[in-house]
Amino acid sequence: MFDSSLPPQRQRQLQKLLQRLGLPRDTEVDWSLLDLALTHPSFDAEANYDRLEFVGDAVVRMVVAEFLWENYPEAPVGEFSSLRSELVSDRTLAKIAENYSFDRYLLVSSSAVGDKTGYTRRMADAMEAVLASLYLSKRTLKLIRPWLDDHLMRLTKEIRADPARKNYKAALQEWTQAHYKALPEYRIQESRPIHGDPNRFTAEVWLHGHCLGKGQGRSIKAAEQAAAQEAFLAQQSR
Template sequence: MDPFRAAELSDLIQRLDAEIPIDPKLLDLVDQALTHVSSGRTRNLERLEFLGDAVLRLAATEFIDRHHTDLAVGACSNLRAQLVSDRWLAEVGETLGIEQHLLLGRHAQGDRSAQSRLRADATEALIGALYSALGDLETIHRWLTPHWRATAQAVLATPHQFNGKTSLQEWSQGQGLGLPDYSTEECSHQHGDPERFLCRVSIHNKELAEAKGRSRKEAEQNAAAGALQALEGSDAPQASQ
């Protein structure tokens, strides 16, 4: 590995956790984790991203088990979904400036709409690289726990902003209005485009909100959150008598 690249990656690892011992195996795996498929290189982040996905879910589950023992199982599942989401991974990657260390092909370099997706993939692969090199979850916990604490606090304080579909469904059924109706269309075919999907949500034939997202799921969640905000400030639809 190029000495400049090795020094750059060593600095990145130390910013994650100063206690991590730097050795050639770890540097090699981190280099692989930060090599995108578009680079054309055989050793890229794909397999480490696959590993990192499983490691992240297990570590996030342990975090919830350690720090949120009072939550019901359903609430634990909802919280974990936020602690392992692509949006959350992209935010963690952004705090690291991870895109500065990514080896990308020319097409990926020019695709600014995919930057969030690239940060999320690389962060997940970096988790896989650390676990593969060090063989335990404690380093993952030391790195990610501060991020998880902040996200968990926000999720538990304002759950409708993070799990709007469930909250909206509970409200509409409690009012005897049945289930919310989501109508979602694909507006572009650009992977990672934050406005790729447009969703409109209605209850009892009254449209309440519309929102966009990178995926159908994200667009629906955003629309549900918008509907809940609209319901707080206007007359809600009523069940027919």
């Protein structure tokens, strides 16, 4: 049943999205929540996806954790953390949202649409909000796992086959927070001031006065990832 408070055209849009997700035509959801999940703050400053996105952040982590537990039961917890960090990243969530053309259903102001730099974040937020609306409709993951699992399986295989795609910086942060309730500190030096030099920057990652790892890269971000990788893998091998 549709929500009679929604315009007929909007109702048809939302039903089409559920069909894109592969859910049955007669799927019962909270249509008002799904509508809210696809309303950007620039379109409505009060009734928008902000609160749902907050819930969706927890939902997607639960989905990924459950998926990894079921499909990779022998993987160490360190690999779980690394894989989850990549699978719940804005970049990954935005790509999944793009696969279902979320931008066609997202109510957003013309000014926000013109902000190309915010596109990835906008799609990731909408993805989390939609997941929250589906979860809250049933208080289970049964409207999510049937279509999201295929993406998670494909992406997990890609990440495991190409370790360079793993977000070691995020994984290390999760590890330090879980074990020490603290964030790692990165110290950067420009060792070779030559643009494009693969070892231009050197990064060290520190925690509680101890250097956990060191790495180099052509950018600060790359150097930090290299340092985080060394630190993270060193901790997992202990």
